Amino acid sequence: xxxxxRRSERAxxxxxxxxxxxxxxxxxxxxxxxxxxxxxxxPGPLLLAGVQEGPxxxxxxxxxxxxVPHEEGFPDAEALAVxxxxxxxxxxxxxxxxxxxxxxxxAERGGRRRPPVVVVxxxxxxxxxxxxxxxxxxxxxxVLDGAAAAAHAVGAHxxxxxxxxxxxxxxxxxxxxxxxxxxxxxxxxxxxxxSPLRWQVxxxxxxxxxxxxxxxxxxxxxxxGLPVHRxxxxxxxxxxxxxxxxxxxxxxAHVGLLALHGAEPALAHGTxxxxxxxxxxxxxxxxxxxxxxxxxxVPFGTSVASLLPVPGATPEVASAPVPVLVGGFHGAWLTxxxxxxxxxxxxxxxxxxxxxxxxxxxxxxTGVCPLGLTDRILGHLAEQSxxxxxxxxxxxxxxATAFGEVTSGRxxxxxxVAELAAVVVGRGACAHPDGxxxxxxxxxQALADEIDAHSTGSCPPAESRPFSSPRPGSPGNPGAGEExxxxx
Amino acid sequence: MGLLNRRAQRGGVTLxxxxxxxxxAGLCHELLPEVIGLDVWGYPVVDGAxxxxxxxxxxxxxxxxxxxxxxxxxxx
Numbered sequence: 299x300x301x302x303x304r305r306s307e308r309a310x311x312x313x314x315x316x317x318x319x320x321x322x323x324x325x326x327x328x329x330x331x332x333x334x335x336x337x338x339x340x341p342g343p344l345l346l347a348g349v350q351e352g353p354x355x356x357x358x359x360x361x362x363x364x365x366v367p368h369e370e371g372f373p374d375a376e377a378l379a380v381x382x383x384x385x386x387x388x389x390x391x392x393x394x395x396x397x398x399x400x401x402x403x404x405a406e407r408g409g410r411r412r413p414p415v416v417v418v419x420x421x422x423x424x425x426x427x428x429x430x431x432x433x434x435x436x437x438x439x440x441v442l443d444g445a446a447a448a449a450h451a452v453g454a455h456x457x458x459x460x461x462x463x464x465x466x467x468x469x470x471x472x473x474x475x476x477x478x479x480x481x482x483x484x485x486x487x488x489x490x491x492x493s494p495l496r497w498q499v500x501x502x503x504x505x506x507x508x509x510x511x512x513x514x515x516x517x518x519x520x521x522x523g524l525p526v527h528r529x530x531x532x533x534x535x536x537x538x539x540x541x542x543x544x545x546x547x548x549x550x551a552h553v554g555l556l557a558l559h560g561a562e563p564a565l566a567h568g569t570x571x572x573x574x575x576x577x578x579x580x581x582x583x584x585x586x587x588x589x590x591x592x593x594x595x596v597p598f599g600t601s602v603a604s605l606l607p608v609p610g611a612t613p614e615v616a617s618a619p620v621p622v623l624v625g626g627f628h629g630a631w632l633t634x635x636x637x638x639x640x641x642x643x644x645x646x647x648x649x650x651x652x653x654x655x656x657x658x659x660x661x662x663x664t665g666v667c668p669l670g671l672t673d674r675i676l677g678h679l680a681e682q683s684x685x686x687x688x689x690x691x692x693x694x695x696x697x698a699t700a701f702g703e704v705t706s707g708r709x710x711x712x713x714x715v716a717e718l719a720a721v722v723v724g725r726g727a728c729a730h731p732d733g734x735x736x737x738x739x740x741x742x743q744a745l746a747d748e749i750d751a752h753s754t755g756s757c758p759p760a761e762s763r764p765f766s767s768p769r770p771g772s773p774g775n776p777g778a779g780e781e782x783x784x785x786x
Numbered sequence: 787m788g789l790l791n792r793r794a795q796r797g798g799v800t801l802x803x804x805x806x807x808x809x810x811a812g813l814c815h816e817l818l819p820e821v822i823g824l825d826v827w828g829y830p831v832v833d834g835a836x837x838x839x840x841x842x843x844x845x846x847x848x849x850x851x852x853x854x855x856x857x858x859x860x861x862x
Binding site for chain 1: 858
């Protein structure tokens with residue numbers, strides 16, 4: 299064997315960690331919810347208060363004041379953890395992990411000689427979600443204050459912010475906000491000690507799994523931003539092996555509010571079990587794409603029905619109560635009746651086997667079949683697999699095909715699709731297979747009537763008439779009329 | 787019996803698969819068929835339950851044998 303040949307053989311092989319498994323190739327399944335960057339942002343009570351005044355630092359400081367030591371001292375890790383516990387702050391990226399627990403773990407593991415690292419995850423890989431984009435474009439300094447406060451609490455000197463490549467306006471907005479802080483020498487960055495924070499921006503590739511925790515850590519480490527198996531959570535070993543406080547951008551915005559104003563403002567909203575507010579993106583899926591997403595800040599306990607599009611607001615709205623997909627592409631379907639009853643609350647949604655996830659409500663508009671939509675989402679999710687874990691690569695494609703067999707009436711819901719949905723769970727380096735399985739299982743349950751109809755060859759949504767009379771039981775659209783169109 | 791195995795018997799050990807490294811060689815299943823199953827594509831299926839004490843030795847052998855070092859014995 300000649301030397302040259304051996305070398306070329308070696309060159310054919312990608313580095314071990316990057317080798318991809320064969321899977322579905324080529325973008326044959328684009329996002330079924332092809333929203334652009336135009337988002338409607340409604341002013342809200344806490345995070346989104348006064349968004350119409352613009353994202354500048356001066357406006358932010360006028361409203362929220364300086365991030366300076368409180369009378370009882372600037373929140374150290376324990377004080378901040380206590381505040382987070384008072385408002386029961388949970389991560390807003392989808393997993394819902396208690397923030398206080400994470401904060402304490404990072405603070406314990408860190409120390410002067412091994413300062414922890416803070417990571418703000420605004421990668422928002424879910425195409426239907428726009429809340430983190432809305433935050434960074436309307437109130438970036440609240441997110442940055444939250445990150446700065448958390449960094450000072452755990453003794454971190456560096457903050458990494460991860461933004462999505464495909465959302466140019468978010469990348470620009472963050473750059474502008476950081477530049478403004480640098481230029482004005484904002485004192486918020488140097489509160490407790492003399493060393494200023496180092497801010498680093500990373501741009502994540504446009505793919506569904508780019509926002510997964512391990513993918514974000516890979517990106518920061520200088521590798522391709524794809525999920526990998528991690529033995530320990532980021533709070534124990536994250537960026538360069540340091541304890542890392544990695545949370546979603548919305549979570550940091552809530553931390554910012556806690557650090558600036560204490561727990562009282564959040565406690566004035568929501569329910570006793572779940573105080574405060576949360577961001578919800580509502581997307582109306584139309585036959586040829588989707589209407590502009592609406593981002594709202596709502597108190598926990600708000601009725602889901604009150605957030606759904608109101609008949610008459612747009613020409614393509616649904617003509618009758620429709621099933622709603624709660625939690626985005628990794629979420630769960632609610633029947634029309636469940637959606638009328640459910641509230642924005644993790645405990646309440648758990649009754650229906652759903653969870654808030656990243657706070658996305660997907661509503662099929664007139665003529666959009668929820669089963670067909672699920673089909674397209676599954677095709678997209680299978681294609682968005684990072685291609686690293688066998689059960690995901692093989693399983694999600696098979697799962698999408700098997701679901702298609704059910705929606706076309708060739709197979710029963712208890713057939714291969716149920717088996718496949720069970721076999722992929724917990725068998726990947728990230729939450730992608732689990733989330734996809736959850737979507738399938740919920741669709742088989744909540745869309746049982748639609749599946750029955752399909753098995754007899756009919757599809758009611760596709761045959762339905764356009765909207766003609768007001769939808770009963772819809773309490774109206776909160777904030778309608780004063781919504782701020784954020785298209786600049 | 788080594789110290790490690792005695793400790794393992796007291797606390798119990800579990801198996802963990804790094805699916806981003808696993809390439810379905812199937813050696814783990816060959817060495818430990820009672821504990822490690824295979825799915826239709828040949829990837830290991832472990833249920834996260836403690837390995838039976840009399841299988842711990844084989845579990846360690848399976849972890850060592852994996853050509854991708856994708857199987858790990860986790861001490862409880």
